Amino acid sequence: AQSVTQLGSHVSVSEGALVLLRCNYSSSVPPYLFWYVQYPNQGLQLLLKYTSAATLVKGINGFEAEFKKSETSFHLTKPSAHMSDAAEYFCAVSRNYGQNFVFGPGTRLSVLP
Amino acid sequence: DSGVTQTPKHLITATGQRVTLRCSPRSGDLSVYWYQQSLDQGLQFLIQYYNGEERAKGNILERFSAQQFPDLHSELNLSSLELGDSALYFCASNGGQMDTEAFFGQGTRLTVV
Numbered sequence: 084a085q086s087v088t089q090l091g092s093h094v095s096v097s098e099g100a101l102v103l104l105r106c107n108y109s110s111s112v113p114p115y116l117f118w119y120v121q122y123p124n125q126g127l128q129l130l131l132k133y134t135s136a137a138t139l140v141k142g143i144n145g146f147e148a149e150f151k152k153s154e155t156s157f158h159l160t161k162p163s164a165h166m167s168d169a170a171e172y173f174c175a176v177s178r179n180y181g182q183n184f185v186f187g188p189g190t191r192l193s194v195l196p
Numbered sequence: 197d198s199g200v201t202q203t204p205k206h207l208i209t210a211t212g213q214r215v216t217l218r219c220s221p222r223s224g225d226l227s228v229y230w231y232q233q234s235l236d237q238g239l240q241f242l243i244q245y246y247n248g249e250e251r252a253k254g255n256i257l258e259r260f261s262a263q264q265f266p267d268l269h270s271e272l273n274l275s276s277l278e279l280g281d282s283a284l285y286f287c288a289s290n291g292g293q294m295d296t297e298a299f300f301g302q303g304t305r306l307t308v309v
Contacts, residue, residue: 086242115296115298118295119300125202125284125302126198126200126286126300126302126303127288127300127302128198128300129297129299131218132296132297134296173239177296182243182252183229183241183252183254184229184237184288185241186231186238186241187238189238189239
């Protein structure tokens, strides 16, 4: 069975600082990996995805993530945090096309002025 | 706007009652997923339909059922409601065969009193 862990339920950074949100997965087969963002009272929006092409994936709003098979990780980074980045971030895994998605518990990102 | 429409946005009902949540997927999407988001359980996969047929089942209670209609919209029926069923219910859709990511609606917030 697939599972996703996200280290840190709440991360605080200062505006302009590096954002690092951690995600580790367990999967018996090479997975598809995703980061979604959820703003208050809204649905989930896709930030980026890994689908077995380049291991460094660039997404929207300046975010990127690197797939490391040896570490079973897919950490999300952004060089410089902006106030508008404050939201809940979810890492998710899917085994294949058309398969359901297993989500991690989420990390709430706060950006301090 | 993801193109996935969920109605109603908010629902308040009493324990023991039955409600129906509706989801219209993106135009052309064959696959619909239902998720429950609560504070203590996070995002839990409930059930997936593909072109009218049940494809995968997750942690869906026996009191809950779903279906996907010929026009591809889906309904999630929740019966004998309990206080613990209060949550945000999300619908997501994708093409089902070649799409990797899912597109989420804004959710229906269910409050059971």
